[in-house]
Amino acid sequence: MRTLLRTPMSERPAFERTEREGRPETGSRNVPRILDLALRIGELLLASGESAEDVEAAMLGVTHAYGLDRCEPQVTFIMISISYQPSLVDAPVTADRTVRRRASDYTRLAAVYRLVADITAERAGVNDAYRRLAEIRRNRHPYPGWLLSLCAGLLAGAACFLVGGQLDAKAWLVFATAFIAAVLGDRLAWLVAGRGLPEFYQFVLAAMPAAGTGVILALAGPGVGLRGSVVITGGLFALLPGRALVSAVQDGLTGFYITAAARLLEVLYLVAGIIVGVLLVLYVGVRFGAQLRPEQSLLQHSYPALQLAAAMLLTLAFAVMLQSHRRTLLLVTLNGGIGWAVYGALTVDIGVSPVIATGIAAGIVGLFGQLASRYRYASALPYVTAALGPLLPGSAIYLGMLSVAQGHADGGLVAVSRAAALALALAVGVNLGGEVARLFMRLPVGVGAGTAAGQRPAAKRTRGF
Template identity: 30%
Template sequence: MIPVVPPARPNKAARNVLRKLVQGEAPPTAPMNIVDRLAGSPYANFTIQVGKAEESARKTIDFALRLAETMFRYGAGALEVETSIIAVTAAMGLRNIEVDITNQSVIINYAPRDAVPITLLRVVRSWTNNYAGLVEIHELVTDVASGGVSRDEAHRRLDVIIKKPKPFPRWMVSMAEAVFAAAVVGVIGGTVVGMIVAFMTILLAGQVARVLGKWRVPDFFVTAISSFIVTMVAVLCFMMEVPLSPSIVVAGGILLMLPSGRLVSAVQDAINGFPVTAAGRFLSAFLTFGAIVAGIAVGLVSSAVFGADRLNVAETISGTLPLFWVLALVGLATVAICIAEQTSVKLVLPTTAVAVIGYVVYYYGMEFGLGGRFAPAVAAVVIGMLARVIALRLGAPQLVVAVPSIIFLLVGLSIFRAMFVMTLTPEDSVTGAVGIFNALVVILAVAAGVVLGDNAARPFTRSSGQKDRRRNRRR
């Protein structure tokens, strides 16, 4: 007799595994939930506040727009603004929103099912340096996302942040800008005389710029007039036979005018998926470069009219100080730029430490033959990682530590030299074009390195996210 074998029972678990391997968990055309944009950010583990969110949606969106406007005014990037808006609105019960950020405007659309949609727009028309305010806004968004702050309390705290005076007075900022210029002149190879001249030049140009700002003169002409003053100081030093290079005087005077941070932020916005904002910042940065070149050109032409010799203010400068003194000057310059950017007092020393470590990586990268393009990228990766870890430990956004720490790479100075050569020396226009290309490559490498370091440091900051998750569960 032939034994009868019962039919095999279908294995449901095996079929599910096979279906997932072949088909996937979600349809390939399913739209991405906007809350998923919080993955990897400090606000990934938000807590939804229980309440009638639909009835107070307009107030929540008004608060989110005001928060975004303040962050843009204080110097935040587009990604930080977007994640903050999503975290705040999601924590307050509004998940079906869309956020659109284009250069200096923020649009929030809320379209609940079977209800009238709400679309609000806010335009940012002024900017100021206030990294300390960004730190406090980061703490506010963190508290809102954790469920510990109601909307009314968040409104009150945002009002306090906006009205709170900056940590450093104006006279200290002016002195810090001058100290920064003098220190960086020492880093790039200037003498003590050059550092003193740069210090006095920045003080003079800064006072003139403040007066022009009170008269509501456009920034383009303020920058051009300031660079004209710097050039005339270089011409006077040359005519008086002061023992220093004219290029040192000009470099020290225009360092603060160079939009190095804006260029890096533009590349970061492009990498993070904000091309319109990146294009706007690129245009603004190159207009600033054009203003600087125009002011220097007018100064050189004016000096030639009065019989002075034509100066070469774009020659390459190489440092000659020992590494110990260079590191001391880098630390001093970082402290000064932190004061100029109105960084929170608790972040000044950590930011200085990150900048010094980054410069050491850059220095030895050049010594080991990595080259002028790869060495800044490696240093930027290290800075991006350290900035994320330290900033989140101290309750601050990553850019507050990262941006002042990359100033020593002087990405804007190379673009200025290339634009100057291409504009004012037509016979070397090819050299200037190649210089601009090389400078843009370095800027892209630095910005990409900072973003890569920020993403690479996420596993090291996961512990704080787990603590937030456990605290949210207890609520």
């Protein structure tokens, strides 16, 4: 469907129609229903975090399967539309839909992709597709809210082992402290979300418990052995919007600049909320004499086996928080472990720069995720997003905020710039891995007939030269 989307309308092949397409459901009177079905499917995909290109490809595949060849979908951050022109002399039929609610439910996303696959394979009529889509909308989330809160705490606790790299007498106390702080922050965010407070303030409040707990541990004195910097960093891992960042960069790389700019602005607001929440607490803590020494507690690859297990546990907790289907949990956990192992081998054994190592590790995660999704005929997001969790720049962001709170603005700017470079490498790497995987995939029948066998036509995303 991507190849069909990247081909101009005048060059798209007119596939031979089957017996099903002669039925009344593909007649002109059914055009508004087909367009509405494509819009509703696109709305669910976009609300789940899919890239704009994949949303347009799915919408185009649905309309093409029902006999509407001359369709042009268009996706922005909050609005999707589709236009169908029966012929050059007929007036086009256009419909649009606004995306008002966004939620991370990868189980629902997988169900939508199965529906799209059945539609494009001509196994579902319009009425059947509407019925299945209504069932997908009505289905409840696979995991209850209390389990998501526990997974948020588990993610923060695993991140403590990941960035602390120590397994001593106090390590489990640090884990428990980070766990409780993350659960408290998650519940606090849910409480204010129910009151209709914007997401910016939700992230401000959600970041405060972890920061406050870290400051309290630092005020207790270094003799206690509870590493406050590790607790704060673990809390950041549970809040960073990695999914939105990857989608923003992917849209930018594929030519959807308006959607990419909107998504990137959303990421900036959410990260700004985290920074404000942590900075407020750190500023008060430093004024009261809290001695936060991240150089003594944030270690890199001290215990590789422990950190690998922590990375896989973090990935598993992240996948549950994203409402991933149970059948994908094992693969995404292994993918996260592979990504972290590659990053550790590059930085420790070879001495590669962390930014380059992050990009390479993210590329491998994207490659394996894309291949797994093609094997399962599903979206790549459930196999990729959670696996990127261990590579998020939580430590760099914390170091930047701590430097600012201590009055070292120059050092804070350097650390934040490093975090931005790591985040960009992460997003570009995972996109490149997905593109590399597609180089070895077969073309759909009838597409690219004018090219050499096995060769994929160039993606005409921009004007080019």
